[in-house]
Amino acid sequence: MKINTFEKEIINDKAKGxxxxxIGNKYNINLKQIEKIITKEKGxxxxxxxxxxxxxxxxxxxxxxENNTVWSFKSRGNWATHNGNYRGNWSPYIPxxxxxxxxxxxxxxxxxxxxxxxxxxxxxxxxxxFIGIDINEKxxxxxxxxxxxxxxxxxxxxxxxxDARNLDFIKDNSIDLxxxxxxxxxxxxxxxxxxxxxxHLNINEFLTEIKKIADESYRVLKENKYxxxxxxxxxxxxxxxxxxxxxxxxxxxxxxxxKEIVIKRQHNCKTTGFWYKNSIKYNFLxxxxxxxxxxxxxxxxxxxxxxxxxxxxxxxxxNIYLESTTVWIFNKEEYINNIISNLVKRYxxxxxxxxxNFHENSDLIIYFxxxxxxxxxxxxxxxxxxxxxxxxxxxxREENNLIYSEPIFIxxxxxxxxxxxxKEIVIxxINNYSNNINNNKNNLNINHKYILIYQKVN
Ligand SMILES: C[S@@+](CC[C@H](N)C(=O)[O-])C[C@H]1O[C@@H](n2cnc3c(N)ncnc32)[C@H](O)[C@@H]1O
Numbered sequence: 246m247k248i249n250t251f252e253k254e255i256i257n258d259k260a261k262g263x264x265x266x267x268i269g270n271k272y273n274i275n276l277k278q279i280e281k282i283i284t285k286e287k288g289x290x291x292x293x294x295x296x297x298x299x300x301x302x303x304x305x306x307x308x309x310x311e312n313n314t315v316w317s318f319k320s321r322g323n324w325a326t327h328n329g330n331y332r333g334n335w336s337p338y339i340p341x342x343x344x345x346x347x348x349x350x351x352x353x354x355x356x357x358x359x360x361x362x363x364x365x366x367x368x369x370x371x372x373x374x375f376i377g378i379d380i381n382e383k384x385x386x387x388x389x390x391x392x393x394x395x396x397x398x399x400x401x402x403x404x405x406x407x408d409a410r411n412l413d414f415i416k417d418n419s420i421d422l423x424x425x426x427x428x429x430x431x432x433x434x435x436x437x438x439x440x441x442x443x444x445h446l447n448i449n450e451f452l453t454e455i456k457k458i459a460d461e462s463y464r465v466l467k468e469n470k471y472x473x474x475x476x477x478x479x480x481x482x483x484x485x486x487x488x489x490x491x492x493x494x495x496x497x498x499x500x501x502x503x504k505e506i507v508i509k510r511q512h513n514c515k516t517t518g519f520w521y522k523n524s525i526k527y528n529f530l531x532x533x534x535x536x537x538x539x540x541x542x543x544x545x546x547x548x549x550x551x552x553x554x555x556x557x558x559x560x561x562x563x564n565i566y567l568e569s570t571t572v573w574i575f576n577k578e579e580y581i582n583n584i585i586s587n588l589v590k591r592y593x594x595x596x597x598x599x600x601x602n603f604h605e606n607s608d609l610i611i612y613f614x615x616x617x618x619x620x621x622x623x624x625x626x627x628x629x630x631x632x633x634x635x636x637x638x639x640x641x642r643e644e645n646n647l648i649y650s651e652p653i654f655i656x657x658x659x660x661x662x663x664x665x666x667x668k669e670i671v672i673x674x675i676n677n678y679s680n681n682i683n684n685n686k687n688n689l690n691i692n693h694k695y696i697l698i699y700q701k702v703n
Contacts, residue, residue: 667697
C-alpha cells in the first residue's frame with residue numbers, strides 16, 4: 246500500500262518511539278487516524294514499531310483461577326511474550342482461565358481470531374494443542390514470533406491465514422475448546438482494506454457473519470465441550486447498543502446453551518475529571534465491562550423455574566457517590582439501597598418501585614424483575630411518556646448447571662417494542678454474594694446482576 250510524505254513522517258516518528266499523544270499533537274490528528282496510517286503501511290494495527298523480546302517470567306506471579314462471574318485484572322499480564330502491542334489483543338489472564346477451567350492437557354484448542362497469538366502462547370505454556378487462524382497474514386506472522394521461545398512441552402501448534410466463517414479444514418466434532426475474541430463491529434480496524442476482515446462491517450452485517458461462525462463453531466466442537474467468546478457493547482447517540490446480547494443470541498440460534506456469563510471489567514475507562522463530569526452532564530454511563538460468554542454444546546435443556554420477589558426494603562442515601570460507568574460494585578448488605586439511591590440521584594426523585602408502591606405518574610420506575618414478563622408489560626403500558634424504566638434482573642443457575650439469562654430474554658422481548666428504547670446496561674458486581682442453586686465446583690459463583698435501563702417512548 247503506497248503512503249504519502251505526510252504519512253511517512255508519522256511512521257518515522259513512531260519508529261523513533263514518539264507516543265501516540267505526541268504524534269497527535271504534532272500533526273493534529275487523532276488516534277484512529279494514526280492507527281489507520283500504521284495499518285496501511287505495516288499491514289497490522291500495532292502500538293509500537295520497534296520490538297523488544299525480553300522474557301522475564303514464563304508464568305504469571307500468584308495466579309489464582311477465577312471462581313466468581315466478575316473478573317477484574319489490575320494489570321493486563323506480561324509474562325512470556327505477552328504484551329499490549331497488538332491493538333485490541335486480550336489479556337492473557339482470560340484465555341489462561343478459560344483453558345485451565347474448560348480443557349485438559351493434550352486437548353485441542355481453537356482460536357479463529359488468533360491475532361497476535363495470546364491464546365496460542367497460553368496453549369503452549371499449558372500443554373494444549375492449538376489451531377489458530379486469522380484473516381491477516383501479518384497477525385499470523387506476529388503470532389509466530391510470539392510463539393518463538395523455548396519451552397518444556399512441545400504441543401502441536403498450527404497457525405493459518407484463513408476466515409473464521411469457513412472452517413472446512415477442521416472435521417466435525419473434533420475440537421475440545423474454542424476460545425476466541427472477535428473484532429467488534431467497526432470499533433478497532435485490524436486491516437487497512439481487507440474485505441474479509443469483519444472489523445470493517447456495520448453491526449447488522451457483523452451479526453449476520455457471526456451467525457456463520459457460530460454454526461461452524463457448533464459443527465467442529467465435540468459434544469459437551471465449551472466455546473468461550475469475549476464481546477463488548479458499543480454506544481450510539483448516548484444510547485447503549487447491546488452488541489454483546491445480540492452476539493449471544495446468534496450462538497444460541499446455532500444450538501449452543503449458556504454455561505456461564507462472566508463480566509470482564511475494563512480498567513482503561515476514565516472515572517474522574519472530564520469524563521466523570523460529562524457522564525453526569527449528558528446523562529450516560531462510560532462502558533466499563535465486556536462479556537465473556539461460555540457456551541456449551543449440549544443436549545441439556547434450559548428450564549426456567551419460578552421466582553418470587555418479595556417486597557423490597559430500602560433507604561435512600563441522598564449523598565451517595567454517583568456512579569459514572571456501567572459497572573457498579575457494592576457490598577452484599579447495601580446493594581439494594583445503593584442501586585435505588587444511585588438510580589434516584591441520576592434519573593429522578595419522582596420515582597416508584599414496582600411491588601412496593603407502583604405509581605404510573607412517576608418519572609422513574611424501578612422494577613425488580615419477577616419472571617412474569619406479561620405482567621411487566623401490562624404495568625409498563627400505563628407508564629407515562631419519557632419516564633425511565635430500570636429493570637433489575639439476573640442470570641439464574643439451573644439445576645442442570647446451565648444459565649437462564651433474564652436480561653437477554655427481556656432485551657430480546659423489548660427490542661422490537663416501539664415503546665421502549667434501551668439506554669444503558671448496568672452491571673451490579675456484589676462482593677461476597679452467591680445466588681447459586683447448587684455448589685458444583687465446575688460452576689462459577691454468580692456475583693453480578695444487571696439493570697436494564699429503558700426510556701418509555703409513546
Ligand atoms: C480482537 S482481535 C483478536 C486478538 C487476539 N485475541 C490477541 O490477543 O491478539 C480480532 C482478530 O480477528 C481477525 N479477523 C477479522 N476478520 C476475520 C475473519 N473473517 N476471520 C478470521 N479472523 C478475522 C483480526 O485480524 C484480528 O486479529
